[in-house]
Every structure is written in C-alpha cells, then in structure tokens.
Amino acid sequence: MGKVDLKVELLRYTPVPEEVIAMGAKLCYTSSDLDDLKTGIEEKDQGPFVNKLLDMGHLSPVEHASFTFGIEGVSRSLLAQITRHRIASFSVKSQRYVSEQSEKKGGFNYIIPPKIMELGPEMVAEYEKQMETMQGWYDFWIEKLGDKGESSNEDARFILPNAAETKMIVTMNARELLHFFSLRCCNRAQWEIRDLAREMLRLVKEVSPNLFRSAGPGCLRGPCPEGKFTCGKIKEVREEFLV
Ligand SMILES: Cc1cc2nc3c(=O)[nH]c(=O)nc-3n(C[C@H](O)[C@H](O)[C@H](O)COP(=O)(O)OP(=O)(O)OC[C@H]3O[C@@H](n4cnc5c(N)ncnc54)[C@H](O)[C@@H]3O)c2cc1C
Numbered sequence: 157m158g159k160v161d162l163k164v165e166l167l168r169y170t171p172v173p174e175e176v177i178a179m180g181a182k183l184c185y186t187s188s189d190l191d192d193l194k195t196g197i198e199e200k201d202q203g204p205f206v207n208k209l210l211d212m213g214h215l216s217p218v219e220h221a222s223f224t225f226g227i228e229g230v231s232r233s234l235l236a237q238i239t240r241h242r243i244a245s246f247s248v249k250s251q252r253y254v255s256e257q258s259e260k261k262g263g264f265n266y267i268i269p270p271k272i273m274e275l276g277p278e279m280v281a282e283y284e285k286q287m288e289t290m291q292g293w294y295d296f297w298i299e300k301l302g303d304k305g306e307s308s309n310e311d312a313r314f315i316l317p318n319a320a321e322t323k324m325i326v327t328m329n330a331r332e333l334l335h336f337f338s339l340r341c342c343n344r345a346q347w348e349i350r351d352l353a354r355e356m357l358r359l360v361k362e363v364s365p366n367l368f369r370s371a372g373p374g375c376l377r378g379p380c381p382e383g384k385f386t387c388g389k390i391k392e393v394r395e396e397f398l399v
Pocket residue numbers: 240241242243244332335339340344345346
C-alpha cells in the first residue's frame with residue numbers, strides 16, 4: 157500500500173473527431189447528401205463548421221465525437237463526484253472482485269490531499285499511519301469473514317476510507333465533456349476533480365483544438381455563473397485557459 161498520484165490517458169477517441177462533427181453540420185446546413193459527405197471534409201473546412209455550431213449553441217452534432225480516458229490515482233471520493241455526470245459511461249475497478257488485502261495483494265493505495273502534504277512530513281506520516289490502521293481493520297474483517305474472495309471483500313470494504321485509490325475508464329461525448337469542463341474546471345470545483353478535469357481538457361485539446369478552444373469554466377464564455385460564490389479571478393482564469 158502507499159500514496160499514488162493522478163494519472164490520466166486519452167485511450168481512444170472518434171477518429172478525426174472534428175470531421176465527423178463537421179459532417180453533421182454540413183448535412184444540416186447545405187444540400188449535401190451522403191455521397192458528398194463520404195468523400196470527407198478537408199481539414200481547413202472542419203474548423204469553420206465546428207466553430208459555427210459552437211457559436212450557435214447547436215450542440216447535438218457535437219455528440220457524434222466520443223473520447224475515452226483511462227484514469228488512475230484518484231480517490232473513491234472523486235468517484236462519487238464524477239459518477240454524478242449521467243451522460244458519461246464508466247468502468248470502475250471493483251472492490252468486490254479485487255481484494256485490497258495486504259498479505260495477498262499488497263493492500264490498498266491512497267490519495268493524500270495537497271493541503272495535508274503541505275503540513276509537512278510529520279503530518280504526512282500521521283496520515284499514512286492512519287491508512288495503515290485502516291488496512292489492518294480491512295485485513296481483520298477479511299479474515300473474520302472467512303477470506304472467501306468476493307463474498308468477504310464486499311463487506312470488508314465498508315471499512316476502507318474515501319482516500320482509497322480507484323481506477324476507471326470513462327467515455328464522454330464532446331457535448332458532455334464541454335459541460336463537464338464548465339463545471340469541473342471551475343475554481344469552485346473540489347481540487348481533485350478539478351485537477352482531473354483540467355488534465356482531461358489538456359489531452360482533448362491536443363487532438364481536437366477547434367472543438368475545445370473555449371472549453372473550460374463558464375466564465376471563459378461570459379460572466380461568472382457562480383454569482384456570489386465567484387472566485388473573483390475571472391481575468392486570471394481567462395489568461396490561463398484561453399491561450
Ligand atoms: C461546485 C460543485 C458543487 C456541488 N455540490 C454538490 C452537493 O453539495 N450535493 C450534491 O448532491 N451534488 C453536488 N454537486 C453535483 C451537481 O449537483 C451535479 O450532480 C453534477 O455536477 C452533475 O451535473 P449535471 O447533472 O449537470 O451533469 P450530467 O449528469 O452530466 O448531465 C448533463 C446535462 O444533461 C441534462 N440532464 C441529465 N440528466 C437529466 C435528467 N434526468 N433530467 C433532465 N435533464 C438531464 C442536464 O441539462 C444536465 O446539465 C456539485 C457540483 C459542483 C460542480
């Protein structure tokens with residue numbers, strides 16, 4: 157068992173995502189038929205189609221492109237937050253089928269919040285000691301429940317903390333991603349899901365720059381939607397995202 161850090165990879169995505177979205181736009185707004193669309197849309201023409209859709213707020217064609225991320229080094233606390241996004245698809249490491257027992261599997265890994273890291277080595281050691289205590293509780297219950305794999309794991313896991321690491325594969329279409337980024341890249345979002353969202357945004361911007369050009373917190377595209385809860389840093393946020 158031990159501390160782990162966030163790891164995110166863009167595993168797969170719709171090939172040439174902006175072309176398939178541009179096809180949707182071209183079908184809507186021109187007299188093109190399928191034979192025209194099948195010949196493809198030149199790269200130089202894809203951006204204008206995508207920009208037109210985004211400017212108009214005509215977002216259903218954007219749903220044709222999907223992005224699949226592999227995510228490790230995140231807490232079960234993050235899992236509770238990200239799975240609130242109902243349009244996304246998830247595959248999450250099971251705490252029933254996969255044991256966290258120290259003896260056989262090396263125990264559970266965990267996330268240490270940055271603010272606890274900042275308290276210094278003594279406090280980090282205290283946190284790690286607490287994780288080891290919980291590992292002991294988990295191992296205790298596995299043994300008491302007969303060490304019968306899945307049927308013991310499913311109850312012993314009740315003793316594990318929110319800090320316990322999970323791994324997942326997440327797929328979102330681009331419309332859902334834009335929505336996810338507007339909520340979770342915002343300074344009001346909790347630090348762990350914010351760090352994840354920002355890294356996901358960096359990855360998709362590399363492969364689909366037009367689509368995600370102005371993606372990020374809502375304040376990039378208008379006034380801060382958080383009202384009295386605003387972080388008050390709209391200028392800095394825009395400088396950070398709109399490069
Ligand atoms: C800063 C912050 C603080 C939060 N605090 C809390 C909290 O204290 N407690 C809490 O419970 N949650 C909290 N949440 C989670 C929040 O309430 C949402 O559950 C989460 O952000 C998912 O948003 P969503 O429903 O828009 O997204 P998605 O589920 O991804 O849905 C995307 C969009 O699809 C549409 N949609 C999806 N499903 C439906 C439906 N059934 N009916 C109609 N339209 C639908 C909506 O337009 C929705 O915006 C917080 C989120 C943030 C960002």
